[in-house]
Amino acid sequence: YRYRNGVPRTPRPFVLTEVTCVDGVVAKTLRPSENTLQMGFTNRQNRYYELVTPTVQTVVQNQFNCFDMKGARLENQPTNHGKCFGSHWEARHYTSETLAAIATPTPQYLSPLTLAALEDSGWYTANYARATLSPFGHGAGCPFVYNDCIVNGQVPDWGKDYFCNDVLDAEAPMKCGPMHRYISRCDLVDFTTFPASVPPGPTYQYFPQNPMLGGLLHTADYCPM
Known part of the structure; x- marks a missing residue:
């Protein structure tokens, strides 16, 4: 540079x-x-x-x-x-x-x-x-940047447009996706049912009742979307 x-x-x-x-x-x-x-x-x-x-x-x-x-x-x-x-x-x-x-x-x-x-x-x-402005986190404020995406299993108010806590299955509700361009289901899964995937480590666990819950995308710090 x-x-x-x-x-x-x-x-x-x-x-x-x-x-x-x-x-x-x-x-x-x-x-x-x-x-x-x-x-x-x-x-x-x-x-x-x-x-x-x-x-x-x-x-x-x-x-x-x-x-x-x-x-x-x-x-x-x-x-x-x-x-x-x-x-x-x-x-x-x-x-x-x-x-x-x-x-x-x-x-x-x-x-x-x-x-x-x-x-x-x-x-x-x-x-x-x-360029195209990214809708993900746009204008969401410093809590989006610095705070946990899920707090004690719950989506904080500032994160409700981007994160979710419904376990992925056929009965899970459809919602507006985190890019605000489509509807989708939350990608929250129990990693005990995904033995080929790396589960969230201790510093990426957001659900005290089941530490093996996390979003599918590990690069997003296991934040469910």
Whole structure:
């Protein structure tokens, strides 16, 4: 990544640095400067890295109407082997993005966020008129960004347009989907019935009465949608 005048945001020559990756593994790798990439922790102490360049910061603050945000989180769930910082947008916040880690049947958007990341690289000039605003979390506020999607098994008021707590079966009610473009059933499942899938770990369990309940999309931090 470079400033607009072409100066690298991370000094050259590159130096291998010992860092703790999102999976907790300590590795020596090329670590972008703090003006580009920063580490943080969720309210459940899950590690993440986020892109904190200026245009990216402005876009995400406007997307969620949350002006505490430093930048856009990268995916901290396993998607690509050896990716220390994450190589896609965090699906818990950006599941509708074209650059989310997993393509889903739901609409995917080339949003201002991805264009901002390209522009802040210093190599592109973005035409934001070609972007499509993502409806997921739009204007939902800082609770959407920082709080649990499910609290003691219940959907908080701020999350009712996006999250759900009805177990997936043929009798489950249909509702407006999290992208507000279709109707669907909640993807909340009991992972004891999905032995081939990885169940939610302790820091991704939202249902005290049954810790094995979670959303099917692990990259969205098991938040049911």
